[in-house]
Every structure is written in C-alpha cells, then in structure tokens.
Amino acid sequence: MTTTAVPREALERLAINRLGLWTFFGGETFLFGVIITVRYYLQGLDTPDSVNQVLGLTITAVLLLSSLTAYRAETAIAHGDYKGFRRNLLATILLGVLFIAGVGVEWFEAYQHFPPSSGYGTVFFATTGVHATHVLTGIIALTAVYFLGRRPGRFTPDSYWGVEGTVKYWHFVDVAWVFIYPTLYLVS
Amino acid sequence: MNQSKQSQRMSRGLRAIVVLAVLTAVEFVVAMTVSRGNGLVPILVVIAVVKAWVIADYFMHIYQLWRSER
Numbered sequence: 001m002t003t004t005a006v007p008r009e010a011l012e013r014l015a016i017n018r019l020g021l022w023t024f025f026g027g028e029t030f031l032f033g034v035i036i037t038v039r040y041y042l043q044g045l046d047t048p049d050s051v052n053q054v055l056g057l058t059i060t061a062v063l064l065l066s067s068l069t070a071y072r073a074e075t076a077i078a079h080g081d082y083k084g085f086r087r088n089l090l091a092t093i094l095l096g097v098l099f100i101a102g103v104g105v106e107w108f109e110a111y112q113h114f115p116p117s118s119g120y121g122t123v124f125f126a127t128t129g130v131h132a133t134h135v136l137t138g139i140i141a142l143t144a145v146y147f148l149g150r151r152p153g154r155f156t157p158d159s160y161w162g163v164e165g166t167v168k169y170w171h172f173v174d175v176a177w178v179f180i181y182p183t184l185y186l187v188s
Numbered sequence: 189m190n191q192s193k194q195s196q197r198m199s200r201g202l203r204a205i206v207v208l209a210v211l212t213a214v215e216f217v218v219a220m221t222v223s224r225g226n227g228l229v230p231i232l233v234v235i236a237v238v239k240a241w242v243i244a245d246y247f248m249h250i251y252q253l254w255r256s257e258r
Contacts, residue, residue: 018253019253022253045224045229053220057212060212061209064208064212065205067205067208067243067247068202068204068205071201071247072198075194075201076194078194079193079194079197168248171243171244171248172248174243174247175243175244175248178236178239178240178243179236179240182215182219182232182235185219186219186232187219187224187228187229187232188219
C-alpha cells in the first residue's frame with residue numbers, strides 16, 4: 001500500500017468501486033452456486049471413473065499459480081515496480097491460456113467417455129464451459145490492462161484501479177474453481 | 189523502505205500459495221483414500237471453504253470493504 005497521501009475523493013471512489021465489484025461477485029456466486037447445485041441434483045455424488053484426475057489436478061495447480069502471479073502483479077504496481085507488474089501480469093495471462101488449453105484437452109477426452117448428451121456430460125460441460133468463459137474474459141481483461149499499463153502514467157501507485165479490479169476478478173474465477181474442482185473430480 | 193514493504197507483501201503471497209498447494213494436495217489425497225461413507229463430502233467442503241477464504245483474504249483483500257485503507 002502507498003505511503004503518499006491520497007485525496008479523500010479518490011479514496012471514496014475507490015471504496016465505491018470495490019463495493020460495486022464485490023456486489024458483482026455476489027451475483028456471480030449465485031450463478032456458480034446454481035450450476036454446482038444442479039450437478040448434485042442431477043447426478044448426486046456419482047462421478048465416472050474415466051474422469052482424468054491427473055489433468056484435473058494439473059489445471060487446478062496452474063490456476064492457483066496464476067493467482068499468485070496476479071497478486072504479485074498488483075503488489076508490484078502498488079509499489080511502483082512497473083517491470084515486476086508487466087512480468088507478473090504476462091505470466092498470469094500465459095498461465096490462464098495454459099488453463100484453457102488444459103480444459104480443451106479435458107473436453108476432448110471427456111467427450112469420448114461422457115458426451116454432453118449423457119447425464120454427467122451435461123453437468124461437466126456446462127460447468128466447465130461457464131467457468132472457462134469466465135477465464136477467457138479474464139484473460140482478455142488482463143491483456144487489455146497489460147497493454148494499458150505500457151503507457152507511461154496510466155497506472156501509478158496512487159491510481160491503479162484497472163489493475164486491482166481485473167486482478168480481483170481473476171482471483172474470483174480461481175475461487176469458483178476451488179468449488180468446481182472437487183464437485184466434478186473428487187466427489188465419488 | 190518501499191522495496192522492503194513490497195518484499196513483505198510478496199512473501200505474504202508466497203505463504204498463501206504454499207497453504208493453498210498443501211490444502212489442494214490434502215484434498216486430492218483425501219478424495220483418493222476416504223470413502224463417501226466416511227465423511228468424504230464434508231471434508232472436501234471444509235477444505236474448499238478454507239481455500240476460498242485464503243484467496244479472499246490474502247489475495248483479494250476482502251477486508252478492504254470494512255477497513256478504510258488504500
């Protein structure tokens with residue numbers, strides 16, 4: 001956090017922005033909550049043996065690691081470390097792309113064992129599809145922030161809401177996966 | 189001074205990711221070894237909630253909603 005004085009109006013605007021973002025997260029929580037609930041309603045606690053556990057664990061690790069790099073990017077810009085900001089933001093984007101690629105591989109395998117027309121396939125593809133869409137929009141937002149951050153003075157230690165908001169959204173997508181992963185892979 | 193504060197925060201992030209990695213490993217091992225009848229689902233729910241809290245607190249700084257700081 002910066003030690004320089006920040007105008008009161010700026011702090012109030014920041015508080016409003018944060019409240020708005022968390023309200024949005026509340027709405028998204030209901031969305032993911034409903035999707036996860038449907039899994040249990042339609043399929044109970046049954047999970048096919050053909051679910052790729054190694055792949056599931058790997059993409060989970062990738063997404064968790066991307067949360068670390070996103071956190072490091074935000075911390076860097078908060079302390080005026082622009083090189084660290086760009087480096088860690090780029091790493092986050094690349095890890096996000098890797099996660100999407102992993103989901104693609106998972107879909108290819110899953111389609112052969114439980115296609116979307118099957119009971120488990122319906123919940124699997126719907127849940128991972130909605131989550132992957134969120135990851136994709138996160139990647140697009142992070143990329144936009146990355147290129148905006150290359151402009152001198154666009155983000156400063158006293159004003160980096162664009163970074164903070166996008167990174168928080170990325171962490172939320174990770175939180176969603178924290179509940180989706182055991183729901184689709186581990187409950188059996 | 190600024191660099192030291194940044195290093196402290198970076199270390200905090202590293203500690204959080206280690207906790208998350210350990211919880212994920214425990215979650216995986218539990219799922220592979222504990223049966224449904226022996227409380228698998230409640231254990232997984234608790235681990236998921238703890239992981240979500242770690243991310244919300246350490247990474248998302250949810251406390252900023254009620255604490256007035258930058």
